[in-house]
Amino acid sequence: MRMPDTGEILLQVEGVSLAFGGVKALRNVSFDIRKGEIRAIIGPNGAGKTSMLNVINGFYHPNHGAITFKGRTRAEMQPFEAARGGIARTFQNVALFKGMSALDNIMAGRTLKMRRGLLWQMLRYGPALAEEIEHRHRVEEIIDFLEIDAIRKVPVARLPYGLQKRVELGRALAMEPDLLLLDEPMAGMNLEEKEDMSRFIIDVNLHYGTTIALIEHDMAVVMDLSHRVVVLDHGVKIADGTPDEVKKNQGVIDAYLGVAH
Amino acid sequence: MLYREAGQFKTTYAEDMAIFPIRQDRIALAILLGIAFIGVPLLADFDIWPFGSDYLLRAILLPFLILALAAIGVNILVGYCGQITLGSGAFMAIGAYSAYKFGTGVHIPLAWLGFAISIPPLPVPTSILLGGLMAAIAGILFGIPSLRIKGLYLAVATLAAQFFFDWVFLRVPWFTNYAPSGSVNAPALNFFGLHVGTPIERYLLCLIFVTVFAVLAKNLVRGNLGRQWMAIRDMDIAAELIGIRPLYAKLTAFAVSSFIIGVAGALWAFVYLGSWEPLAFSIDRSLQLLFMVIIGGLGSIMGSFVGAAFILILPIMLNLIPTQLGVPLSTETITHLEFIIFGSLICYLLIKEPHGFARLISIGKEKLRLWPFPY
Numbered sequence: 001m002r003m004p005d006t007g008e009i010l011l012q013v014e015g016v017s018l019a020f021g022g023v024k025a026l027r028n029v030s031f032d033i034r035k036g037e038i039r040a041i042i043g044p045n046g047a048g049k050t051s052m053l054n055v056i057n058g059f060y061h062p063n064h065g066a067i068t069f070k071g072r073t074r075a076e077m078q079p080f081e082a083a084r085g086g087i088a089r090t091f092q093n094v095a096l097f098k099g100m101s102a103l104d105n106i107m108a109g110r111t112l113k114m115r116r117g118l119l120w121q122m123l124r125y126g127p128a129l130a131e132e133i134e135h136r137h138r139v140e141e142i143i144d145f146l147e148i149d150a151i152r153k154v155p156v157a158r159l160p161y162g163l164q165k166r167v168e169l170g171r172a173l174a175m176e177p178d179l180l181l182l183d184e185p186m187a188g189m190n191l192e193e194k195e196d197m198s199r200f201i202i203d204v205n206l207h208y209g210t211t212i213a214l215i216e217h218d219m220a221v222v223m224d225l226s227h228r229v230v231v232l233d234h235g236v237k238i239a240d241g242t243p244d245e246v247k248k249n250q251g252v253i254d255a256y257l258g259v260a261h
Numbered sequence: 262m263l264y265r266e267a268g269q270f271k272t273t274y275a276e277d278m279a280i281f282p283i284r285q286d287r288i289a290l291a292i293l294l295g296i297a298f299i300g301v302p303l304l305a306d307f308d309i310w311p312f313g314s315d316y317l318l319r320a321i322l323l324p325f326l327i328l329a330l331a332a333i334g335v336n337i338l339v340g341y342c343g344q345i346t347l348g349s350g351a352f353m354a355i356g357a358y359s360a361y362k363f364g365t366g367v368h369i370p371l372a373w374l375g376f377a378i379s380i381p382p383l384p385v386p387t388s389i390l391l392g393g394l395m396a397a398i399a400g401i402l403f404g405i406p407s408l409r410i411k412g413l414y415l416a417v418a419t420l421a422a423q424f425f426f427d428w429v430f431l432r433v434p435w436f437t438n439y440a441p442s443g444s445v446n447a448p449a450l451n452f453f454g455l456h457v458g459t460p461i462e463r464y465l466l467c468l469i470f471v472t473v474f475a476v477l478a479k480n481l482v483r484g485n486l487g488r489q490w491m492a493i494r495d496m497d498i499a500a501e502l503i504g505i506r507p508l509y510a511k512l513t514a515f516a517v518s519s520f521i522i523g524v525a526g527a528l529w530a531f532v533y534l535g536s537w538e539p540l541a542f543s544i545d546r547s548l549q550l551l552f553m554v555i556i557g558g559l560g561s562i563m564g565s566f567v568g569a570a571f572i573l574i575l576p577i578m579l580n581l582i583p584t585q586l587g588v589p590l591s592t593e594t595i596t597h598l599e600f601i602i603f604g605s606l607i608c609y610l611l612i613k614e615p616h617g618f619a620r621l622i623s624i625g626k627e628k629l630r631l632w633p634f635p636y
Contacts, residue, residue, distance in 0.1 A: 057502060059502065078501075080501050080502075080505065083501075083504030084504055088502075089502050095498065096499070097500070098495050099494065099560060100488065104488055104491070108488040108489070108491075108492050108500075111485060111488070111504050118486060118513060121480065121485060121486050122477045122480050123480065128484070132484065133273075133274045136278065137274070171503065
């Protein structure tokens with residue numbers, strides 16, 4: 001087990017509340033994510049984990065509270081602004097572009113980095129072609145890193161689930177994010193696929209220095225991977241700390257196992 | 262055995278990203294272009310069958326080329342960006358009438374402001390491209406609802422464009438230069454000092470337009486913008502989260518698509534029809550274009566050509582075959598038969614292969630690569 005880094009704070013969530021009509025998905029949740037760490041968000045089903053990620057990357061707008069990312073505080077923003085700010089994301093249910101090849105999916109992740117306008121792209125000559133090739137090089141590095149060389153030209157709809165998850169991670173990595181949000185990266189995977197994915201997550205963190213926030217239900221994975229863990233239950237934060245601290249927390253044990261009221 | 266890519270190694274990404282990475286495809290394309298640019302004019306020049314009369318050129322090849330161009334435009338919007346449109350006929354009309362106005366001189370009397378805007382008649386190539394530009398502007402305006410509405414509801418919004426422009430070009434006499442019959446004649450087709458008059462000249466002109474636009478469109482759809490369009494089509498939420506702005510992606514798709522459709526409309530009016538009335542660009546035209554794209558293959562430039570060929574040539578074939586077989590059928594029966602066979606063929610195709618001919622061709626190619634082995 002590695003010790004949590006004591007880097008500066010990359011993202012600070014302060015008193016965020018989110019309600020859908022009468023349903024309170026998040027209630028006054030505060031926590032921070034430090035630069036370079038792997039931060040896990042766990043909790044039983046319906047605890048508000050995915051809602052929390054959606055608030056962070058601007059897909060939901062919180063009713064109360066503020067989010068400070070890279071020193072800039074704001075209550076809400078649009079998803080593409082979050083993307084421009086350096087937040088990338090994968091989804092619980094794979095959200096790939098089904099009609100495109102694995103390569104094109106990952107290339108799409110480079111959109112924000114590509115500068116040539118419509119007319120240049122139309123000619124696809126000189127600077128436009130050079131740009132396309134330059135980004136292809138970066139994407140090929142990611143493909144190499146994720147070991148998906150053999151399937152790069154395959155339409156993603158034809159790929160097995162585990163590989164789709166990997167392509168989705170590749171697309172997020174292509175954005176060269178400062179903060180990578182992973183929503184259940186190992187859901188529905190077998191042991192071997194989980195081991196592969198864990199290796200990729202650790203490598204991303206070490207190799208690219210990317211800060212990662214992940215939601216995961218497999219406790220063994222969470223405890224091994226993450227530096228610090230936030231526990232949500234019914235939209236409320238019930239614990240926050242290192243995996244060892246969280247494991248011993250009575251509130252967390254109660255939330256997971258249930259207690260007699 | 263012929264169609265095999267073994268031994269064709271690519272050593273640069275540029276080679277790997279070529280339009281036709283496989284050598285056999287490139288050879289086939291070169292042969293096709295050779296026939297289209299050199300073979301057809303030669304045959305026509307020596308009056309060799311089937312070019313003895315102008316029929317093939319004027320009634321089949323010319324409309325095929327122009328409608329294939331329009332189908333490319335529709336395919337960019339419907340096939341690549343996933344925005345359904347029923348208004349492509351209207352955008353062809355905008356291209357045609359704008360080109361007509363620019364070609365015959367624009368005069369907008371603004372008496373209440375005390376002056377008038379007057380543009381002298383512009384050369385035909387400029388008029389045609391300006392026609393495309395006007396269609397692109399209209400496309401952007403009518404594309405704005407797509408930011409809020411999707412699918413069938415968007416189709417209804419574009420249908421509104423169709424009926425609106427049908428009405429405008431029929432009822433606002435300014436667009437037809439106050440022609441009493443409502444029908445207008447295209448200006449003389451002078452291209453950079455060359456007069457385009459004979460069928461073979463018209464054919465070559467359209468062929469050049471179609472080839473250039475097909476290459477430009479192909480470049481766009483395999484570049485960054487094309488990936489943005491497809492991302493919006495496949496999953497707009499995920500697209501937004503990787504930094505694609507739906508506003509930019511959708512409106513560029515509307516603009517590029519309408520531009521190409523507008524140019525096709527101008528060509529249709531100037532080169533194919535010569536003189537026309539608003540009926541030439543009715544809802545039937547929109548539906549015909551949509552069928553071409555769906556049957557040819559959504560999201561495929563090549564599919565646009567195949568679809569256009571199928572939709573245009575099938576009715577002609579259905580007309581010819583009974584006559585050739587010596588079965589005497591009345592004209593009415595033939596027309597009805599045409600509808601029945603056409604409709605059932607489309608249904609059958611869509612059930613067997615919802616992705617159209619383009620997918621059938623790519624499946625065929627995959628099989629060919631392995632032939633004669635099953636895998």
